[in-house]
Amino acid sequence: MNVAAPQTPALRFAYRAYVTLFFLYLAAPLAAASVFAFNASMFPALPWNGFTLDWFFSDTEPMLGLFHDRRLLQGLGNSFYIGIIVSLLSVAVGTTNAFLFERHDFPGKQVLYVLMIVPLVIPGVILGISILVFASFIANEARAAMDLRINFLRPGLFLVILGQFSFLATITTLVIAARLRKFDTTLEEAALNLGASRARVLFTVTLPFLRPAMIAAGVVAFLVSFENFNTTLMLVGSDSPLTITMYDRIAKVGSTPVLNAVSVLLIIGSGALALISVLVQREPKRADVES
Amino acid sequence: MTDSRSPDLECLSLTKRFGAFTAVDDVSFEIPSGSFFSILGPSGCGKTTLMRMIAGFEEPASGDIRIKGKSVIGTPPNRRNVKMVFQHLALFPMMNVAENIAYGLRCRGADKAEITRRVGDVLERIGLPGVETKQIHQLSGGQKQRIAIARCMVLEPDVLLLDEPLGALDLKLRERMKIELKLLQHQFDTTFVYITHDQSEALVMSDRVAVMNAGRFEQIGTPQELYHAPATAFVAGFVGDSSRFSGRVEAGGTILLETGERITAAPRTGTVLPAGTTVDVFVRPDAVAARRPAELSGDAFNRIDGVLDSHLFNGAQSRALVRTGDGRMIEVGYPRPGSSENLAPGEAVALTFTPADTLCFAKKA
Amino acid sequence: MVQKDAQRLALFLLLMPFALWILLLIVLPHLGIGYLSIREKIGPRQYEFGPGNYIDFISEPIYWNTLLRTATMSVLVTVLTLFIGFPVAYYIAKVAGRRSRAGLFLLCLIPLWVSDLVRAFGWIVLLRETGVVSGFLQWTGLVSGPVEFLYNDAAVVIGLIYTVVLFMIVPIVSTLDGMDDALIEAGYNLGGSRWTVLRRIVIPYAMPGIVAGCIVVFMLTAGSYLTPILLGGKNSMWFTEQIYDQFITRYNWESGATFGVVLLAFTSFVVWLGLKLTGQNLANTVAKG
Numbered sequence: 051m052n053v054a055a056p057q058t059p060a061l062r063f064a065y066r067a068y069v070t071l072f073f074l075y076l077a078a079p080l081a082a083a084s085v086f087a088f089n090a091s092m093f094p095a096l097p098w099n100g101f102t103l104d105w106f107f108s109d110t111e112p113m114l115g116l117f118h119d120r121r122l123l124q125g126l127g128n129s130f131y132i133g134i135i136v137s138l139l140s141v142a143v144g145t146t147n148a149f150l151f152e153r154h155d156f157p158g159k160q161v162l163y164v165l166m167i168v169p170l171v172i173p174g175v176i177l178g179i180s181i182l183v184f185a186s187f188i189a190n191e192a193r194a195a196m197d198l199r200i201n202f203l204r205p206g207l208f209l210v211i212l213g214q215f216s217f218l219a220t221i222t223t224l225v226i227a228a229r230l231r232k233f234d235t236t237l238e239e240a241a242l243n244l245g246a247s248r249a250r251v252l253f254t255v256t257l258p259f260l261r262p263a264m265i266a267a268g269v270v271a272f273l274v275s276f277e278n279f280n281t282t283l284m285l286v287g288s289d290s291p292l293t294i295t296m297y298d299r300i301a302k303v304g305s306t307p308v309l310n311a312v313s314v315l316l317i318i319g320s321g322a323l324a325l326i327s328v329l330v331q332r333e334p335k336r337a338d339v340e341s
Numbered sequence: 342m343t344d345s346r347s348p349d350l351e352c353l354s355l356t357k358r359f360g361a362f363t364a365v366d367d368v369s370f371e372i373p374s375g376s377f378f379s380i381l382g383p384s385g386c387g388k389t390t391l392m393r394m395i396a397g398f399e400e401p402a403s404g405d406i407r408i409k410g411k412s413v414i415g416t417p418p419n420r421r422n423v424k425m426v427f428q429h430l431a432l433f434p435m436m437n438v439a440e441n442i443a444y445g446l447r448c449r450g451a452d453k454a455e456i457t458r459r460v461g462d463v464l465e466r467i468g469l470p471g472v473e474t475k476q477i478h479q480l481s482g483g484q485k486q487r488i489a490i491a492r493c494m495v496l497e498p499d500v501l502l503l504d505e506p507l508g509a510l511d512l513k514l515r516e517r518m519k520i521e522l523k524l525l526q527h528q529f530d531t532t533f534v535y536i537t538h539d540q541s542e543a544l545v546m547s548d549r550v551a552v553m554n555a556g557r558f559e560q561i562g563t564p565q566e567l568y569h570a571p572a573t574a575f576v577a578g579f580v581g582d583s584s585r586f587s588g589r590v591e592a593g594g595t596i597l598l599e600t601g602e603r604i605t606a607a608p609r610t611g612t613v614l615p616a617g618t619t620v621d622v623f624v625r626p627d628a629v630a631a632r633r634p635a636e637l638s639g640d641a642f643n644r645i646d647g648v649l650d651s652h653l654f655n656g657a658q659s660r661a662l663v664r665t666g667d668g669r670m671i672e673v674g675y676p677r678p679g680s681s682e683n684l685a686p687g688e689a690v691a692l693t694f695t696p697a698d699t700l701c702f703a704k705k706a
Numbered sequence: 707m708v709q710k711d712a713q714r715l716a717l718f719l720l721l722m723p724f725a726l727w728i729l730l731l732i733v734l735p736h737l738g739i740g741y742l743s744i745r746e747k748i749g750p751r752q753y754e755f756g757p758g759n760y761i762d763f764i765s766e767p768i769y770w771n772t773l774l775r776t777a778t779m780s781v782l783v784t785v786l787t788l789f790i791g792f793p794v795a796y797y798i799a800k801v802a803g804r805r806s807r808a809g810l811f812l813l814c815l816i817p818l819w820v821s822d823l824v825r826a827f828g829w830i831v832l833l834r835e836t837g838v839v840s841g842f843l844q845w846t847g848l849v850s851g852p853v854e855f856l857y858n859d860a861a862v863v864i865g866l867i868y869t870v871v872l873f874m875i876v877p878i879v880s881t882l883d884g885m886d887d888a889l890i891e892a893g894y895n896l897g898g899s900r901w902t903v904l905r906r907i908v909i910p911y912a913m914p915g916i917v918a919g920c921i922v923v924f925m926l927t928a929g930s931y932l933t934p935i936l937l938g939g940k941n942s943m944w945f946t947e948q949i950y951d952q953f954i955t956r957y958n959w960e961s962g963a964t965f966g967v968v969l970l971a972f973t974s975f976v977v978w979l980g981l982k983l984t985g986q987n988l989a990n991t992v993a994k995g
Binding site: 055056065068069072073075076078079080081082083086093094095096097142143146147149150154156162164165166167168169170171172173174175176177179180181182183184187212213215216219248276277279280283284292293296297300305309310312313316317320324325328 | 712713716717719720721723724727728730731732733734735736738739742790793794797800801810812813814815820821822823824825827828829830831832834836837838841868871921922925928929930931932936946949950953954959962963966969970973974977988
Binding site for chain 2: 259
C-alpha cells in the first residue's frame with residue numbers, strides 16, 4: 051500500500067483526474083499549434099478544410115511551405131549555427147568550472163560560487179541590455195580613441211552567442227559539477243599507479259566518466275539557446291535566429307500556418323534531443339547501481 | 342643490475358606530518374624479495390599514509406624509500422614500479438575487463454598483439470580465462486578482486502601493495518579470498534605488502550607482519566612471534582584474543598594482581614621489571630584451563646579463582662565465560678582436554694595457566 | 707616542490723575562463739548599465755552625472771505603475787504556479803508507480819524544451835476569436851457568436867503559468883524524490899492527520915525545492931517578454947516591454963539602463979526576501995534545481 055497516496059477511492063480518482071487535466075493543459079497549445087500545420091487553410095483556425103502537407107513542401111505563394119521559405123530557413127540555419135557554438139563553448143567552460151569548484155580550494159571560493167550561480171537569476175532581458183551596453187561602450191571608445199571599427203561588438207551573431215553563453219555556462223557548470231562530485235578519485239590514482247601520465251588519466255578515465263553529463267549539458271544548452279528569445283532580442287542584428295524570425299512574422303504578417311509547420315518541426319526536434327539527453331544520462335546510472 | 346640480495350622494498354626513518362599531526366613517525370623496515378608482508382594496525386594508525394607514500398601519492402617529510410635498492414623519493418607515482426590494489430579496487434567502470442588489464446600496458450606503449458597475449462596469460466593465471474569482454478559490473482566480488490590484482494600483476498611490479506582489499510566482501514568470501522590471495526602470491530612470486538586492520542587476515546596470509554600504532558611500528562615478526570612473544574602491551578592486546586589484568590611487581594619477581602591473586606611470569610629476554618612497577622598482564626584464552634578446584638594437582642601453574650557464568654558456543658571457537666572475584670569476565674578456551682566441558686554454570690572453577698603463557702608488560706605512564 | 711607548482715598552474719588555468727566569463731559578461735556589463743543609468747544627456751556628446759533618470763522614473767506614473775503591475779502579476783503567477791504545480795509534483799514523486807513516474811516526468815520535460823514562442827503561438831491558436839475554444843463553444847451552442855479570449859489579464863496569467871510551471875515541478879520532484887516514504891508512514895503512525903503530515907513533514911522536507919521553484923518562476927515571469935506581449939496585446943503593460951521600448955524604439959539607452967537597474971534591484975530584493983523568510987540560500991536551492 052502506498053501511504054503517500056490518498057486513501058479513499060473518491061479522493062484517489064479526483065487526484066488522478068486533476069493530474070490528467072494538468073497534462074491536458076500542458077499538451078493543449080502544443081497540440082493546437084501542431085494540428086493546424088496540416089490544415090488546408092490560409093489561417094491556423096477552424097474550420098478543418100482537409101489534410102495537407104503544403105505548409106511544409108509547397109513552393110508557390112500564397113501557401114509557401116516552410117522548406118521553401120528562405121527567411122525561415124535562414125533563421126533555422128542561424129539558430130543551428132548559434133546553438134552549436136554556444137553549446138560547445140558552454141560545455142567547455144562548464145567543464146573547467148566544474149574542475150575549479152570540485153577539485154580546488156582557494157580563498158574566496160564561496161563568493162565566486164555564488165557569482166557563478168547569479169546569471170541564472172538575472173532576467174534575460176537585463177543580461178541582454180547589459181552586454182549590449184558594455185559591448186557598444188567598448189566599440190565606441192575604440193572608435194573615438196583609435197579610430198577602430200570593431201563591428202563584431204555591434205548587435206549581431208557574435209553578441210547573441212556571448213549573451214546566451216553568459217547564462218548557459220551556469221547551467222552546464224551545475225550539470226557537469228554534479229557528476230564530477232560523484233567521481234571516485236581513487237580511479238585517477240589507480241590510473242597513475244598503472245603508469246599513466248596526468249594528461250592520459252584525464253582523457254582515459256576522468257573525461258570518459260564525465261562524458262554523459264557533458265553530452266546532456268550540451269543538449270540542454272543547445273535547446274535553451276535554440277528557444278531563447280529575451281536575451282537574443284536585445285542583441286540581434288541582421289542575421290536573426292529562428293525565434294526572432296518567427297516573432298517578426300507574427301508581428302508583421304499575423305499568425306500563418308507556416309508558423310504551425312515550424313512549431314511541428316521544433317516540437318519533434320526538441321523532443322528527440324531531450325530524449326537523447328535523458329537516455330545518455332540514464333545508461334551509466336544503471337551500471338553504477340549494479341557495480 | 343641491482344644486487345640480487347637487496348630487499349625489494351626498504352623504508353628508512355620515514356616520517357610524514359599533516360600540520361601538527363604526525364601520521365607516520367620514524368618508520369624503518371625492509372621486505373625481502375618474494376615475501377608476503379602485512380602492516381597491521383587500527384584505523385588511523387598511519388598505515389594508509391605509509392602505503393600512499395610508497396606508491397608516491399604522498400611525499401614523506403623525511404626518510405627514504407628504496408625499491409630494489411634505488412631511492413624513489415621525487416619519482417612521481419606513474420614512474421614507480423610499485424602497483425597498488427585499492428581498497429574499493431578502483432576498477433575503471435567505463436572499460437571492460439581486458440581494457441582494464443591492458444591499461445598499464447597501453448601506457449607503456451606495448452603493441453596490440455603483445456597486449457592481447459599478456460592479458461590472456463594473466464587471466465589464465467588468476468583462473469578466469471575468457472572473461473576479456475565482460476563489463477566490470479557483471480563480475481562477482483571475488484572476480485573483481487582477482488581482476489584488480491591481475492591488472493597490477495600484468496605489469497610485473499617489483500612490489501604489489503594491497504590496501505585492505507577484502508574489507509568490502511562478506512565474511513564467507515573474505516575467508517576464501519584470504520587463502521586465494523596467499524596462493525596467488527606464491528604463484529606470482531612477487532613481494533606483496535598487505536595493509537589491514539584485521540589481525541586474522543594478517544596472521545593467516547603473511548610471512549611477516551608489522552604491527553603499527555600511532556604512526557610507529559610496535560613490532561615486526563612472523564605471525565607466530567607476534568602471537569606467542571609480543572614485544573609490547575599493544576601487540577599483545579591487538580594481535581589475537583586475550584584477557585587482560587592489571588597488577589604490580591613485588592620484591593622477588595612475583596606479580597600481585599588487582600584481583601588479589603599472586604602469579605609469576607616467565608621473564609622475557611632483555612627485560613627485567615623492577616619491584617613496584619605497575620604492569621599489564623595478558624593471557625590467551627587457549628592458554629587457560631578451567632577446572633574444578635578439587636581436580637587441581639600441584640601448584641606449578643598460575644591460578645585465578647572464579648565462577649563459571651555461561652558457555653559461549655561457537656563451534657571450534659567455543660569459549661567459557663568465567664566471572665572472577667572482582668566481577669570481571671574472562672573468556673576461556675573451550676573445549677580443552679580434561680577441563681570445562683562438563684562444568685555447569687554457577688560452579689566454582691579455578692583458572693590455571695603456565696608462567697610461560699603469562700605475558701607481562703610495564704604499564705605506560 | 708614540482709607538484710605544488712603544477713597544482714597552482716592548474717588552478718590558474720581553470721580560473722581563467724571562469725574569470726573572463728564572469729568579469730566580461732556579468733560583472734562589467736552590469737556595472738556598465740549602472741554607470742549608464744546615472745548619466746544624463748544634456749547635449750550632443752555632453753553628459754552629466756546624477757540621479758535624474760531615476761527621478762524621471764519615479765515622477766512618471768506610467769513607469770512605476772507598470773513595474774508595480776509586473777510585480778503583482780509575477781507574485782500572483784508564482785503563487786498560482788505553486789498551488790497548481792505542487793500536487794502534480796507530489797503525484798509524480800510519491801503517488802505514481804515506478805514506471806509511470808519516469809514517463810510522467812518526461813512528459814513534464816518535453817514542453818520545457820519547446821520554444822516560448824511556440825507555446826505562446828499555441829495559446830493564440832487556441833484562445834483567439836477565430837480560435838479553437840471559441841469555435842468549440844459556438845459548435846456546442848453555448849455562445850452564439852465568436853468570443854475573444856486573448857488580450858486580457860487572464861490569458862496572460864494562463865500563458866505565463868504554462869510557460870513556468872515546469873520550473874516549479876522539476877525542483878520539487880527532485881527534492882521529494884529524496885524523501886523516504888517511511889517519514890510519511892512514521893507521521894501517520896505517530897497519530898498525525900493527513901493535513902499535519904503534509905504541513906509538518908512533507909512541505910518542510912520539500913522546502914528547498916519549493917523555494918528554488920518559486921525563485922526561478924518569479925524571475926522568469928518578471929523577466930518574460932513574449933508571453934505578456936503576444937497574449938496581452940499591445941497594452942499588456944509589462945516592464946520588460948518598457949525596457950525594450952527605451953532601448954530599441956526610442957534609442958534612449960540611459961533611461962533603458964535605469965529601468966534595467968530598477969528591475970534587477972527589484973527582482974533581487976524579492977529573491978533575497980524569499981530566501982531570508984524561508985531560511986534558505988542560493989547555493990542549496992537554485993544550484994540543486
